Amino acid sequence: MSDLMLIVIANTEIATIPGISVAGASPELTKYTPPADVEYVFYGKPLSIDAIPVTPEGHPTPAIITKASYELAGFSILPVRGGSILPPKTPYVDITDKFGKDFRMQPALENAEEIVQRAKLLGFQLERMGLEEVVVGESIPGGTTTAQAVLLALGYDARTSSASPQNPQKLKEEVIEEGFKRVGIEKGSIRDPLIAISEFGDPMLATVLGISLGFKKRVVLAGGSQMLAVAASLKALGENLSRFTIATTKYVANDKTSSFKETAEEIGIEYYAAMLDFSKSKFKGLRDYERGYVKEGVGAGGSVYLAKKRGFSEEEVVSRVEELYSMLKEKMQ
Numbered sequence: 001m002s003d004l005m006l007i008v009i010a011n012t013e014i015a016t017i018p019g020i021s022v023a024g025a026s027p028e029l030t031k032y033t034p035p036a037d038v039e040y041v042f043y044g045k046p047l048s049i050d051a052i053p054v055t056p057e058g059h060p061t062p063a064i065i066t067k068a069s070y071e072l073a074g075f076s077i078l079p080v081r082g083g084s085i086l087p088p089k090t091p092y093v094d095i096t097d098k099f100g101k102d103f104r105m106q107p108a109l110e111n112a113e114e115i116v117q118r119a120k121l122l123g124f125q126l127e128r129m130g131l132e133e134v135v136v137g138e139s140i141p142g143g144t145t146t147a148q149a150v151l152l153a154l155g156y157d158a159r160t161s162s163a164s165p166q167n168p169q170k171l172k173e174e175v176i177e178e179g180f181k182r183v184g185i186e187k188g189s190i191r192d193p194l195i196a197i198s199e200f201g202d203p204m205l206a207t208v209l210g211i212s213l214g215f216k217k218r219v220v221l222a223g224g225s226q227m228l229a230v231a232a233s234l235k236a237l238g239e240n241l242s243r244f245t246i247a248t249t250k251y252v253a254n255d256k257t258s259s260f261k262e263t264a265e266e267i268g269i270e271y272y273a274a275m276l277d278f279s280k281s282k283f284k285g286l287r288d289y290e291r292g293y294v295k296e297g298v299g300a301g302g303s304v305y306l307a308k309k310r311g312f313s314e315e316e317v318v319s320r321v322e323e324l325y326s327m328l329k330e331k332m333q
Contacts (some may be wrong), residue, residue, distance in 0.1 A: 003075035003306050004126070005135040005222065006211065007041075007066075007299050009034030009092075010083035010204035012100030015142030015163040017175060019168050030141035035088035037063040037139040037298045038079040041070060044327070046187070047089040056087030056239070059285050062326060065249075065276070066137070067090060068320035069303035073310040077247040080211075082119065083140075083203020095119050095210075097277035100146065100202035104178040108204060110144065116210035124215025134215055135247065135306055137299020142206045147229035149176045149200035154232050155188030156266060159259045160225030167257035193233035201229070209233050212244065219244050220272075222302020224252035225260060231269040246271040247302040251295035274304035275314050283325050 015021040015030040029049070036046035037046065041062050059081060064106050079092040083099050095118050102110045102244045126286050128135055144160035151158035159169055180198050183317070210221045221227035227246045235241055246269055252260055253273035264271050278286040289295075304317055 002131055005077045005299055006080050007038050007137045008080045008082040008204050008207045010140040010202055011067055011085045012142045012146055012202040013102040013147050014235040019171050020145055021141040023329040029083040031140050034084045034139040035086050037061055038088045038090055041067045042090050048086055059288055059293045060178040062294050062300040064324050065300040065319055066298045068317050068324055069307040071160055072312050073307040075306045082207030095207050096203055103200045107199050108201050109198050112194055112206045116204040119210025120206045120214035123211040124230055127215050133218040135222050135302040136208050136211055137302050138204050139298045141200055143226045145172045146202040148172055149179055150196045150229040151198040151232055153190040153200055154188045158263045161252050161255045161258040161295055163294050180267045193236045205229055220302055221246045222299035224248045225258055228263050231267050235267055241269050244269055247305040249296050249301045272305055274301045276318055281322060286325055
């Protein structure tokens with residue numbers, strides 16, 4: 001069975017705004033999070049930094065869910081550098097090394113169209129390999145803010161999730177308002193998604209959009225709020241959304257601080273939510289997933305989708321995550 005998951009890693013300067021992202025122990029360390037995530041999936045430990053990717057409170061990266069699914073189900077993973085500051089120390093496809101800028105001061109991307117075209121070629125080549133479906137995940141700290149900015153620019157009254165139960169929605173809105181003032185627009189002023197991504201997005205969005213345009217078969221967008229921005233961009237470009245699905249986790253789908261379900265319905269894209277349950281875990285770091293920490297990332301929901309496709313249950317994924325976290329705890333001591 002030729003199941004393939006791509007994990008697009010990227011960075012945006014928006015992640016360095018204090019309080020915006022908890023995808024790393026500190027804003028400065030978020031530049032290491034994307035390569036460390038995929039390195040952990042492959043090697044069981046990061047190589048780019050001598051630390052496990054955790055939130056400031058010590059909650060483990062959602063890559064632990066992806067790794068559990070990957071080890072159980074044996075599907076293939078291909079990292080894609082779609083605008084990360086650092087490359088991963090794994091085999092990877094290089095689309096761009098240009099990371100996203102702080103859109104309050106300047107356009108987020110200078111080369112969005114070029115990124116889309118390069119990624120489109122990758123999608124086309126994957127289709128020529130005979131694949132019927134690709135699953136595309138992401139790792140980009142600060143990406144929910146850029147996604148919300150793109151959705152608002154395109155006219156959606158969207159609120160994106162956060163890796164923290166205290167979703168910094170007010171801060172996100174203030175940051176986005178500054179960006180809109182720089183360009184001189186209001187919500188819904190932009191019709192062309194490439195302009196919205198260029199001004200307010202990030203290179204991950206451009207990369208995933210390009211892959212999705214180039215691969216004409218079934219595409220599973222593995223992520224939460226950020227993939228709504230990709231779906232909205234595809235719709236704006238006239239793509240038929242019936243060949244697309246978002247695969248996320250229940251933590252995103254049920255997040256009361258976001259508008260995931262409402263925005264997905266407004267866009268017209270179907271979604272699958274992995275019904276993971278860590279409430280009985282012996283580890284607080286995992287039990288806290290049930291309290292709204294972490295939620296999604298590194299293709300977590302999409303990895304469970306692939307594991308289920310190969311006959312494994314959510315309970316088996318949770319059990320393997322428990323084992324992996326036990327090993328992490330030993331390394332962290």
